[in-house]
Amino acid sequence: MRVSLGKVVLTGTGSAVLMAPVFTAQAVAAPAPAQAAVRSAQNPRAELVGPTVHFGDHGAGVEKLQQRLKDLGYDPGTVDGKWGQATSFAVWAFQKVNHIKPSSNAGTKTWAALALPHLPEPLVPKGAKNRAEVDVKHQLLYVYKSGRLVLTSHISSGTETSYSTNGHTGFAHTPRGKFRVYRKASGWETSPLGTLYKANYFDGGYAIHGEPAVPLHPASHGCVRIPMGTSNIVAKLLPIGTRVYVRG
Template sequence: MALVPAVAAPATAYAVAATSPVSAQANPTLHFGDKGAAVTRLQQRLIALHYDPGTVDGQYGSQTRFAVWAFQKVQGMHPTQAAPVGKLTWAALAKPKTPKSIVKGGAKNRAEVNLSRQLLYIYKGGKLVLISHISSGRAYYYQNGQKINARTPTGNYAVYRKAKGWETGPLGKLYKGNYFLRGYAIHGEPDVPLYPASHGCVRTPMHTADIVANLLPIGTKVYLRGKAPA
């Protein structure tokens, strides 16, 4: 799937991107499971804004819902499991906000993980090319009755190893893992809920993981900031 480069974010917390013929009045409220031309327009618009709704097929499935969650979070909304696309979301799609980089002076080719917003941003040549919903590490998990820290580390790292498909690492099963610190990776996972749920890694939707794998060659800088919601 082609991703169209976006303009660099200016100094304000969020910058208003270019307007679009998409409007709240021209489109119906959409719900998970809906089909039709309005869903196709939604998917096309999300792709133009650097989100990944999956295949443009006019079907509001899980991958499109992941992209809607990411978009709504960037716009300052509070997405729900149902992820309806109503008047407010259509209006935001017409005049969207673009997320500001979370690092100053970062590498032109980089991944940024905003733990506070549970979002992933990828930049190529200094331009934002992908925005994705994620699920990072929760506070802890239990293994053999032992309480184990599951927080995703913050800091500056780089991709040092990549997996071509599924593999089992120290923190569990990972799809196309992009390892940046010991067993921590940005990787695909079928279950990417609206809350931190991993053992410490950064989960992305499966379809998005294929795109991420191509955008993060070995050596790509990875910056993680913020604190995951409780």
């Protein structure tokens, strides 16, 4: 608001009269409001970072990696800060789920994915609440309990080639379809084609079983190979009667 001084006006008698001051409203620009800092909502896990670590390394960085993998439902073996084969198997599985080329090292891409991991979609969304899903295409095993994903593991399935082993010939194919665990082995078991550890049979002689050699490619006669340590966990998660879905 601005005040204008009164004007002096001569009257008809010649006397001067001071007119009342005039109040004139004038818009005054209001101060621009302070711009609030805008921050994108970040998942607290985005703070998870770690050093580049590799197979054979040991220390706090490896321990952090192992603990995170375990928290996410993978099996890195004992969380002891020592990167052995079990940790590699878990890293491979995690990298495949998160569309990272599997390798025995965890660098920037892997740590970023560990902070904000991809959650795989069920292969069989309306499958049994307690089930195993074998993803042959991506060489992965998913185990669900009460409808919740509790374990993700690297696997090695049938080579899809002909074989001749111990006098037996055939085609190394992992059967696709819907099955049930119908027999279990509590330890090592010998078959015509080799030995199996803690086998969970789901179709004839085909089983999900522990095996020392679980490479980054299909290598079995048709069974679903899983890491030795992981087979101890799977043996408890897949009682007789558990549904097994094989896809891919």
